[in-house]
Amino acid sequence: MPIRTLAQAINEALDIALGQDDRVLLMGEDVGKTGGVFRLSSGLYEKYGPDRVIDAPVAESGIIGTAFGMAVAGMRPITEIQFMGFSYPAYDQIVSHVGRIRNRSRHRFTAPMVIRMPFGGGIGAAEHHSESTESIYAHTPGVKVVVPSTPYDAKGMLLEAIDDPDPVIFLEPIRLYRSVKEDIPEGSYRVPLGLARVLAAGDDVTIITYGAMTAAARKALAILSQEGVSAELIDLRSIVPLDLDTIVESVQKTGRAVVVHEAHRTAGFGAEVVAQIQEHALFSLLAPVQRVTGWDTIVPLKLAEHHYVPTADRIVAAVGKTLEE
Amino acid sequence: MPIRTLAQAINEALDIALGQDDRVLLMGEDVGKTGGVFRLSSGLYEKYGPDRVIDAPVAESGIIGTAFGMAVAGMRPITEIQFMGFSYPAYDQIVSHVGRIRNRSRHRFTAPMVIRMPFGGGIGAAEHHSESTESIYAHTPGVKVVVPSTPYDAKGMLLEAIDDPDPVIFLEPIRLYRSVKEDIPEGSYRVPLGLARVLAAGDDVTIITYGAMTAAARKALAILSQEGVSAELIDLRSIVPLDLDTIVESVQKTGRAVVVHEAHRTAGFGAEVVAQIQEHALFSLLAPVQRVTGWDTIVPLKLAEHHYVPTADRIVAAVGKTLEE
Amino acid sequence: MLQILTPEGELVGEPPVDIPMTRKLYRAMVAARLFDRKATAIQKQGRLATYAPFEGQEAAQVGSAAVLRPDDWMVGTYRDAAAMWMQGYPWELLLAGRTGHERGGSPPDYVNVLPPSITVGAHMLHAVGLAWSERLQSSERIAITYFGDGATSEGDFHEAMNFAAVFHTGTVFFCQNNQYAISMGFTGQTATETIAQKAGAYGMPGVRLDGNDLFAVYWAARTAVERARNGNGPTLIEAVTYRLGPHTTSDDPTLYRDEAEVEAWRSRDPLERVRRYLEVNDAWDEEWQKHIEGEESAVVERAVQLAEGLRVPGSDELFDSMFAEPTSDLERQRSLLESEGG
């Protein structure tokens, strides 16, 4: 099995999907000739041509709105929004149409499409390039929202998302594009959407996260284990739908939980996870669930970003709080 | 003191603000000649003229984006988005600019503006006319999000919002526009933003809500009191910032809580309230906090809407669950 | 401004259809008006939520929809019931959206008409994607989209026009400039004299015509549809017309326009001029009028019955309509609703 970065895994999934099914196409700003600003679609324009790998004008609503029409008429568009922070001009199309057509037409029309968005910070990028506003999409009925954090999951989940009969928002952690590598199968395989993955088993506390924060959490685990704390680490992988069973089972076992995300704190997805835990496992809790999050501030530019994006140390501190009680 | 509906209270506040300060103006679709689709600005176009009460083209991003520029250059624009469901085309302007300019410029530029949006369902309206997606705005740094539910609060909070040095999203519960009436002072008065209000004191359970759901909660209180249950009812009035003290104090007293909103459940603002309660009052809780919410579905049209919008009976049932433990 | 049939019913150009076809289209306009008036009437009785009447715009809708193939795509608004019905969307389903039933958004399998768009502007992009998709699948289907003067102010109009022109999609942009967007008159909506000229910003042809003239509409729509079908790209059509009724049944147009203006437009009625033309050509008489009114009224009555007789959707339908299979989140919520006695 070849070693692949997360970026390469996505490229392979795109290649496989475009190769297998004529209805699949990729559309976005600069996805064609250059292979996208992150080069995730490198080589595909040359291989599949401008009708299948489409360089779009700079117009996010246009990209999502036309892809929606394409999906309704039988294509399987994969759209790329250059950065999550540029998805907002398309927000109306997503909320008002992409997530609604099946309900509005009682299954008569559907929009099977994938909306890919690189997201998250930690790379000292310019303003708007570090957004992590997944909770607004989680609050949008009719779309699934998934977030792979490993090359294996990225490839298998993307192939699954492309085949999903409903729209899927596919969030790609920028910081992990090239920083994680692993052996993955060649060719096609699937990872079902909606299932969390236990990245490490543990007994004392459950750390729940997704996306690039899995990396910070892994670091935290290393520190904690030196301190003799055994933490279980859950990578949600999908926030809509949410794999509640895996979460509740773990918290019932450990009695303590820390939810980590780089999104703003207020009404971030962490709140939902905490609410679910307290609804389903309140009496197992030995301490309040802690949230380690970004703040209700703009993600700072490079020099102050470390005050914002959760670090292993902050996670360790939060675990400490849960152990105090 | 004259008796006023919530709609009249808003009209009065607009009139006072326009009358007192030349920098104040009102802009929106149909707000001028007709006084708005809900007639909230009736009479103001005639009184202040087309430069102060501006009928805008059908373009929400245009309305918010130009109002933003006006605010930066010294005006105090009040914008009306016809229905919350039509705010999404302006979402990018709100997230990317309105809520950011102060931070981006380290206080050099500011955008003191009010974004008014009628919101919520329960009146059997057409699709998109019953939205209650306040949590996406609560998740937007740099804007305050407030929701009056009485004529008194509506007038006092709107006047306060207009004077606020920062942008305020002002949500108006459609269902209460004309269904609630009370004596309110003539002339100007203020209700500070960021403070909840205890609408009814009680000992057994705390019901936390805002907007039109206060009406359902009041009904629930009546039923509960017949059943001998003494419920405390909190109207948040402001979701950003959140008056945590009032919530925590009440829950520490009652040991039980139900959070009610008509917004979709997942990542709705109720999740944030539950998360805060469990962070700050976990060990006071005698039972899991219950959320009574809309579902992760499109708000149904008239015939099925009652399955979606929380009712007094559903609130009573949820209170019952908290009392079971 | 292109015109073929004057308000007086006189030809000033070549009619694009023969007399039998003109009778058919006239009858369709009569049917549409009967439907529109019936819907307005039952709304007043509280049997519909708000209704958006299209009286005055029958020629624009009937004439343009008449040139389509049965499987062409159509994407219109809340005010385009006549066009949608022409393309096979049953009256009863167009009513059902207004009785508050989601079933109204679900036309039969063979009808490629999206449910009426309530948001202003966004749907034009869908018509671009639909036509594009068909071309990629080597089909000859084209897409027509209806929208108003107000909708041209939305950013999505711009993005739709641009994508259509750049990707050369078979999309017909059919604007009914009915002079108002709720209370906003056309001159407050844009600083241009016409909507047709906006096509120039996209490198697309733009046509302006008398939207109350069935023949002008038919001719221009046919030309644009042929162009689209032949792979020659999109066209913008501005049909200059007038909304004789209120914006919706909740609107009070006296707040923003004079009765005199309305009267002036009444004399340009799209039905009356075709009636006169047919009469002069011995193809219309009172008896036939009564006959078609009787038949079409019966169809509309039946549609009202059907719409009102639809099974009221239960709560399960809520959870079952969001995805192909309800997610675990939705299943949990379904149980919760049950447990709350909802």
Place this chain on the structure above:
Amino acid sequence: MLQILTPEGELVGEPPVDIPMTRKLYRAMVAARLFDRKATAIQKQGRLATYAPFEGQEAAQVGSAAVLRPDDWMVGTYRDAAAMWMQGYPWELLLAGRTGHERGGSPPDYVNVLPPSITVGAHMLHAVGLAWSERLQSSERIAITYFGDGATSEGDFHEAMNFAAVFHTGTVFFCQNNQYAISMGFTGQTATETIAQKAGAYGMPGVRLDGNDLFAVYWAARTAVERARNGNGPTLIEAVTYRLGPHTTSDDPTLYRDEAEVEAWRSRDPLERVRRYLEVNDAWDEEWQKHIEGEESAVVERAVQLAEGLRVPGSDELFDSMFAEPTSDLERQRSLLESEGG
């Protein structure tokens, strides 16, 4: 396409400025180029995050900004540093945004230039509101907004143009059509031959000119600014120019364009033609060139030092910059960060 000074430095029209002023503007272009190259160079050393060079666009930016009054509003993009600097935005703050310091978004009190816009499209609306606001306050201030060819595809371009025309705001829309939006060439962006013609969709004048010609730019900008200031409404200017460098320092332009094309545009360099013109008019020599380069380099060097010497923002600044007074939510979060040892 309007041109006054040819690439060879020959006049084909009336120069809008005299020789001393031309020398001043030439010197500004030299300064801008030195800044641009310096920024690119220190980015390569890792001292800046990505940087978006504007080499080739100096005439467009310097020539247009030169016609403004000091208190006029300017709203530009990440690539408009030269224009912003002309209007008083210090080089060091333009760098600070790129060293990763929010302080870069905070020009001095007397400089009415919004921080460089990173989102494409949205900021044009701000320039409409700014100019509108000034008029409502009976001020003569106007607003100019800079944007690229790519930005014209965004819905906000459309809404901004429409609002400006409808409300007759004193806004100058200055498009630098530099032929590319990252990798997307102009012909893929729109099906029109020009951007200037898009003005027709709004009832606004549109002007197309050689954007590498300082005089053409100056003349057209002055005309548009006067028009705006006199209450005669907005203008769209298309300055046809070329981005000689990459989109940003992370971009690899060889993936989407030929070196030959770049070379052809190099020969249309905006500085060189003015230099020739000045030389012919005995207003340029090597010595002066060295002198101004020396002085302007020193200014740029100093700006780099200042930018890099700015106090690194602490975490308090985070919470203190969101509102006039931090909310209770933010105060709680501030304590939390402390308690997490952050």
